[in-house]
Amino acid sequence: MKISKTLLQHGRKVIDKYNLYVPTEGVFPKGYKVGSIASGVKKNGNLDLGVLVNTNTSRPSSAAAVFTTNKFKAAPVLTSKKVLESTQGNGINAIVVNSGCANAVTGELGMQDAQEMIDLVNRKIGKPNSTLVMSTGVIGQRLQMDKISAGIKNIFDNNALGNDFKSWLNIAKSINTTDTFPKLVSRQFELLNGQKYTLVGMAKGAGMICPNMATLLGYFVTDLPIASSALQKILRFATDRSFNCISVDGDMSTNDTICMIANGAVETDEITESSEEYEQVKSQVTEFAKTLAQLVVRDGEGSTKFVTVNVQNSLTFEDAKIIAESISNSMLVKTALYGQDANWGRILCAIGYAKLDNLKSLNTDSISVSFIATDNSEPRELKLVENGVPQLDVDEERAAQILALDDLEVLVDLKTGNESAQFWTCDLSHEYVTINGDYRS
Amino acid sequence: MKISKTLLQHGRKVIDKYNLYVPTEGVFPKGYKVGSIASGVKKNGNLDLGVLVNTNTSRPSSAAAVFTTNKFKAAPVLTSKKVLESTQGNGINAIVVNSGCANAVTGELGMQDAQEMIDLVNRKIGKPNSTLVMSTGVIGQRLQMDKISAGIKNIFDNNALGNDFKSWLNIAKSINTTDTFPKLVSRQFELLNGQKYTLVGMAKGAGMICPNMATLLGYFVTDLPIASSALQKILRFATDRSFNCISVDGDMSTNDTICMIANGAVETDEITESSEEYEQVKSQVTEFAKTLAQLVVRDGEGSTKFVTVNVQNSLTFEDAKIIAESISNSMLVKTALYGQDANWGRILCAIGYAKLDNLKSLNTDSISVSFIATDNSEPRELKLVENGVPQLDVDEERAAQILALDDLEVLVDLKTGNESAQFWTCDLSHEYVTINGDYRS
Numbered sequence: 001m002k003i004s005k006t007l008l009q010h011g012r013k014v015i016d017k018y019n020l021y022v023p024t025e026g027v028f029p030k031g032y033k034v035g036s037i038a039s040g041v042k043k044n045g046n047l048d049l050g051v052l053v054n055t056n057t058s059r060p061s062s063a064a065a066v067f068t069t070n071k072f073k074a075a076p077v078l079t080s081k082k083v084l085e086s087t088q089g090n091g092i093n094a095i096v097v098n099s100g101c102a103n104a105v106t107g108e109l110g111m112q113d114a115q116e117m118i119d120l121v122n123r124k125i126g127k128p129n130s131t132l133v134m135s136t137g138v139i140g141q142r143l144q145m146d147k148i149s150a151g152i153k154n155i156f157d158n159n160a161l162g163n164d165f166k167s168w169l170n171i172a173k174s175i176n177t178t179d180t181f182p183k184l185v186s187r188q189f190e191l192l193n194g195q196k197y198t199l200v201g202m203a204k205g206a207g208m209i210c211p212n213m214a215t216l217l218g219y220f221v222t223d224l225p226i227a228s229s230a231l232q233k234i235l236r237f238a239t240d241r242s243f244n245c246i247s248v249d250g251d252m253s254t255n256d257t258i259c260m261i262a263n264g265a266v267e268t269d270e271i272t273e274s275s276e277e278y279e280q281v282k283s284q285v286t287e288f289a290k291t292l293a294q295l296v297v298r299d300g301e302g303s304t305k306f307v308t309v310n311v312q313n314s315l316t317f318e319d320a321k322i323i324a325e326s327i328s329n330s331m332l333v334k335t336a337l338y339g340q341d342a343n344w345g346r347i348l349c350a351i352g353y354a355k356l357d358n359l360k361s362l363n364t365d366s367i368s369v370s371f372i373a374t375d376n377s378e379p380r381e382l383k384l385v386e387n388g389v390p391q392l393d394v395d396e397e398r399a400a401q402i403l404a405l406d407d408l409e410v411l412v413d414l415k416t417g418n419e420s421a422q423f424w425t426c427d428l429s430h431e432y433v434t435i436n437g438d439y440r441s
Numbered sequence: 442m443k444i445s446k447t448l449l450q451h452g453r454k455v456i457d458k459y460n461l462y463v464p465t466e467g468v469f470p471k472g473y474k475v476g477s478i479a480s481g482v483k484k485n486g487n488l489d490l491g492v493l494v495n496t497n498t499s500r501p502s503s504a505a506a507v508f509t510t511n512k513f514k515a516a517p518v519l520t521s522k523k524v525l526e527s528t529q530g531n532g533i534n535a536i537v538v539n540s541g542c543a544n545a546v547t548g549e550l551g552m553q554d555a556q557e558m559i560d561l562v563n564r565k566i567g568k569p570n571s572t573l574v575m576s577t578g579v580i581g582q583r584l585q586m587d588k589i590s591a592g593i594k595n596i597f598d599n600n601a602l603g604n605d606f607k608s609w610l611n612i613a614k615s616i617n618t619t620d621t622f623p624k625l626v627s628r629q630f631e632l633l634n635g636q637k638y639t640l641v642g643m644a645k646g647a648g649m650i651c652p653n654m655a656t657l658l659g660y661f662v663t664d665l666p667i668a669s670s671a672l673q674k675i676l677r678f679a680t681d682r683s684f685n686c687i688s689v690d691g692d693m694s695t696n697d698t699i700c701m702i703a704n705g706a707v708e709t710d711e712i713t714e715s716s717e718e719y720e721q722v723k724s725q726v727t728e729f730a731k732t733l734a735q736l737v738v739r740d741g742e743g744s745t746k747f748v749t750v751n752v753q754n755s756l757t758f759e760d761a762k763i764i765a766e767s768i769s770n771s772m773l774v775k776t777a778l779y780g781q782d783a784n785w786g787r788i789l790c791a792i793g794y795a796k797l798d799n800l801k802s803l804n805t806d807s808i809s810v811s812f813i814a815t816d817n818s819e820p821r822e823l824k825l826v827e828n829g830v831p832q833l834d835v836d837e838e839r840a841a842q843i844l845a846l847d848d849l850e851v852l853v854d855l856k857t858g859n860e861s862a863q864f865w866t867c868d869l870s871h872e873y874v875t876i877n878g879d880y881r882s
Contacts, residue, residue, distance in 0.1 A: 070793035072805055105789065105831050139786035140831035252794040331772065331869075345580040348546065352511035353693040364513055390546055390581035428772075430871050 015304070015406065018181040021295055026165050026186035029198040029223035031056030031265030034167050035160035036174035039151030041100035041137075041144055047174035048100045049151040052221065053125060053161060054093040056265035062228035063092035063132065064235040066243075068256035074104030074139075077257060079114040080132040087129055089228030092261055094131040095219055096121045097175050098148060099204070101137040102215060104254040113143045120149060124156040134257050136177055136204060136215035172202035175217055179205045183295040189284045191277045195268045197224035199285070201292045203243075205299045215255040218243055218292060224281065225264030226271040233273065234282045235260045242289035245321065246297045247328035247425040260285075297424045302431025305337055308409040308424055310372075315417035319354075319361035324423035326354035327410065334428035342399035344369055344384035347410060363416050364388050372409035373402045381411070456745070456847065459622040462736055467606050467627035470639040470664035472497030472706030475608050476601035477615035480592030482541035482578070482585055488615035489541045490592040493662065494566055494602060495534040497706035503669035504533030504573065505676040507684075509697035515545030517576040518698060520555040528570055530669030533702055535572040536660055537562045538616050539589060540645070542578040543656060545695040554584045561590060565597040575698050577618055577645060577656035613643035616658055620646045624736040630725045632718045636709045638665035640726070642733045644684075646740045656696040659684060659733060665722065666705030667712040674714065675723045676701045683730035686762065687738045688769035688866040699730075738865045743872025746778055749850040749865055751813075756858035760795075760802035765864035767795035768851065775869035783840035785810055785825035788851060804857050805829050813850035814843045822852070 036050035054061050065084055067077050083092070096117050103110045114133050121131040135143070155161065172184035186200040201220030226234065239258050264270065271281050298306050309327050314320035327333055330350040336343040347369055356362060369385040382398050383391050402408055477491035495502050506525055508518050524533070537558050544551045555574050562572040576584070596602065613625035627641040642661030667675065680699050705711065712722050739747050750768050755761035768774055771791040777784040788810055797803060810826040823839050824832050843849055 070790065071800075071803055072789050072793035105786070105826075105829070107830060139789070140833070253790055254793060345546070348513050348580070349511065349694060352513035352695060359512075362512055385546075388546070389548060392581070 017298060021183070021298060022169075022181050023184060023186070026168060026184070026200065027188050027198055028163055028168060028186055028200050029221060029263075029265065031223055031263045032221055033161035033163050034171040035155040035162065036167075036171045037151045037155050037160060039098070040147040041098060046176075047170055049098045049148065049155070050096070050171040050174035051121060051152065051155050051161070052095045052171065052219070054261060054263045056223070056263040058267070059225065059264045060091045061093060061261055061263040062226055062231045063089045063259065063261045064228065064232035065132065065257060065259035066236055066239045068252060068254060070252050070254050070256070072105060072254045074102055074135060074255040075106055075110035075114040076103055076117075076133045076135040077255060079111060079118065080134065080257065080259070083118065083129060083132060089232060091127070091130055092132060093127055094121045094125055095134065095259065095261070096131055096152065097134040097136075097217065097219075098143070099136050099175050099177050101135060101141055101143050102139050102255050103135040103143050104139045106140065106142055109142060113145055116145060117143075117148060117152070120152045124152065132259055134175075134217050134219070134255070134259070136175060136217050136255055139254065168200060168202075175202065175204045177204060177215070179299050181299060183292060183299070185288065185292050185295070187288060191280055193277060195266070195277075197222055197266050199288050201288065203292045203296055205296045215253045216243060216296065217255070218258045219260065220288065220292070221261040221263070223265040224262055224271060225266065225268065226262040226281065227273075230271055230273045230275075230278060231260060231262055234285050237282055238286040238289040241286050241422075242293040243296075245324070245421070245423045246293050247325065247423060294424050297426050300426035302429040303426030304406070304429055305427040306407045306424065307337055307426065308407075308422060309412070310409055310420070310422050311412045311414065312420045313417060314414045314419045314421070315361040316358055317419040317421055319356045319358055320414070320419050320421035321423070322356055323351050323354045323362070323412065323414070324421050326350045327412070328423040328425035331428060334425065337403070338427035338429050340400065340403035342371065342384065342394060342396070342403060344390060347412075348385065351412065361416050362414060366415040368413040368415070370411045371399065371402045372411050373405065374407040374409060375405055377401065458739060462624070462739060463610075463622050464625060464627070467609060467625070467641065468629050468639055469604055469609060469627055469641050470662055470704075470706065472664055472704045473662055474602040474604050475612040476596040476603065477608075477612045478592045478596050478601060480539070481588040482539060487617075488611055490539045490589065490596070491537070491612040491615035492562060492593065492596050492602070493536045493612065493660070495702060495704045497664070497704040499708070500666060500705045501532045502534060502702055502704040503667055503672045504530045504700065504702045505669060505673035506573065506698060506700035507677055507680045509693060509695060511693050511695050511697070513546060513695045515543055515576060515696040516547055516551035516555040517544055517558075517574045518696060520552060520559060521573040521575065521698065521700070524559065524570060524573060530673060532568070532571055533573060534568055535562045535566055536575065536700065536702070537572060537593065538575040538577075538658065538660075539584070540577050540616050540618050542576060542582055542584050543580050543696050544576040544584050545580045547581065547583055550583060554586055557586060558584075558589060558593070561593045565593065573700055575616075575658050575660070575696070575700070577616060577658050577696055580695065609641060616643065616645045618645060618656070620740050622740060624733060624740070626729065626733050626736070628729060632721055634718060636707070636718075638663055638707050640729050642729065644733045644737055646737045656694045657684060657737065658696070659699045660701065661729065661733070662702040662704070664706040665703055665712060666707065666709065667703040667722065668714075671712055671714045671716075671719060672701060672703055675726050678723055679727040679730040682727050682863070683734035684737075686765070686862070686864045687734050688766065688864060735865050738867050741867035743870040744867030745847070745870055746868040747848045747865065748778055748867065749848075749863060750853070751850055751861070751863050752853045752855065753861045754858060755855045755860045755862070756802040757799055758860040758862055760797045760799055761855070761860050761862035762864070763797055764792050764795045764803070764853065764855070765862045767791045768853070769864040769866035772869060775866065778844070779868035779870050781841065781844035783812065783825065783835060783837070783844060785831060788853075789826065792853065802857050803855060807856040809854040809856070811852045812840065812843045813852050814846065815848040815850060816846055818842065
């Protein structure tokens, strides 16, 4: 069954996401070069292989990563994990990423292929055990190593590595599969001591069109020197509040990987957990990761709305997050948002069945739920439930205005503590079903 | 946005569920009478209030119930729970159920209304603390007690109680909200000792059309004498393998209730946990509950397929169930089933992120996944993954045949133990999004 896109989009405006979310310039960290190529693994001739190289030699780099907890871990996940464990995250100088084939559920041969990708890059940069690998694409098929191998050779031999805007945009494109736009963010930060540093990051979306295309990949690199143990803590903290707080369809893939390199090209003292600047760096990296993660939600398959679920004043952070996740993953909440239905009952319901660590995080007599407008219109907050009591005279006109926005917020105030968590989700649309259901028909 | 039903149904046959699943006759247990009425709570004039009464006086009846674990428990749930606790399940002689209003998130006044429903019936049957109450419908609105009260009076005073087929079918209809057909099952069983007994049960669906209509209600009654402590164990066991093993959208409501009465109208020894027949009764009640629960899935909103997810040879029952549930609730699996896509990758993925109690229940090198045809066509089993290795030469033609069936089975063989669990799910269709998203538009 096919339903024409025109029909499905009838009644709402089409959002030009590429123009809205893809930058046209950027500021990039010192001491990195990137290159990408169409190796031929993707049959449509799009970019599908990228290499990032650390060119800074002033001191050894640090690296960290957070991997999928799916029990079917793909070969590149297992292989990169091994590299990080054996090096303790010290002296990682390259990342190689391919798209089009996930090298997942490929057994021992897949492990050899992932290792060969690493070895090829290690040889090119002349350093052993210095490269991480990521893959995304179809599950259950082996990598075409002839194409990958030729592609890596081409990137290095034909001077395809650069640090200009176009090189960064292209490597961001090279990890895309079903994404409708590349996700590239770069920003300069300043620490309280006046020291400036730069972060650049890219990600690919979690939605699937083609079968088995589910993967969330992200990596960011900085020129700030950060000790590897501090970097691992910072990345874990940031990921728990960004990439682990987004919901497109609630499914977690075999290949999900977020990694980070800090090459220390900026001349300043290395950040450790005891540095005065540690907390500030952690917070800046977290905000940066949130920006990148939100782009993945904005590109959620068939989505028409970007929704922030903000759970405040919980007894624990974990329970705030569990509640935010339960709301964000609820099919009934997601379809209500698509239908622009001010359905507080479904939100309460999703809160009520969340599997909390501590039952005291939720008090059914103190909870309040509101919609928040994000366009500065007033009143900004529309209360749906206050202290456990539904507001029976909700201003339906105002509700309709807020729900018609492309961006909106669901605010849950638990009033059981001081911890907060945010989740970012999208609505569930007819297009989602069309994209994910009709691939073969 | 509206998409016409005709368009959405293009390309597949429309299933006449009413004709397929609603009985035209039945065999009913001794010693019960039921009556139902259109009280006016439902604005469309449909049946919305029902009363079941135990008329057997040969011995005291037993009752048991399993309630929602949602933290926002509706007033009828809290009130019925109190009745069962104070009576220990002994001497329960009536069930009163209304639809159209869930009496949920209604505070102290809602508790009074639920208690009043119970009191009205208690007075009519002349026994104190003898009635359970269930409600389903809109959340956050108070019951119209004038209509409910007049309705209960009418059922008793106008001789509207009966034990014929039509009375049972009507009371099954009276608990429906968005259901497209009433779910009524009755069956006579025989124990190894030759003793016959009868079970009748009814249920309403878990899907939602109107906002906040989410509720799963079910109750069954038998004329076999069963001690209340044994009955509670039997009902818990049966519910864990039936109503707790179905997935329409994965959301659990504030009102979900399954209850059971055994009045002992059959002249035989009471079944206790030490009876020789205990295990047989438990198994028969469980099979009966499965039949009823499966009807709820068959009526899943917008669903076009009924899918049995069968997880075998797990180290523990709990983990078999967690894996079956993870597959059944995956939006990506459900849309693939709708799209008739033999997507084993999404199934493995959902298995891989299931939150197991014991990691040893899943061995990624021993798992096998197959589709099973349910129409006796051969080969019955189509292997997709065997011992962790994807079958790259899957017979696509056979896959298409199996996936075109209205009923099919996903078989997961873990090979880590001897425990099994089944879940029943449906596909995720365009209609689901239309029904749940477009209510107000």
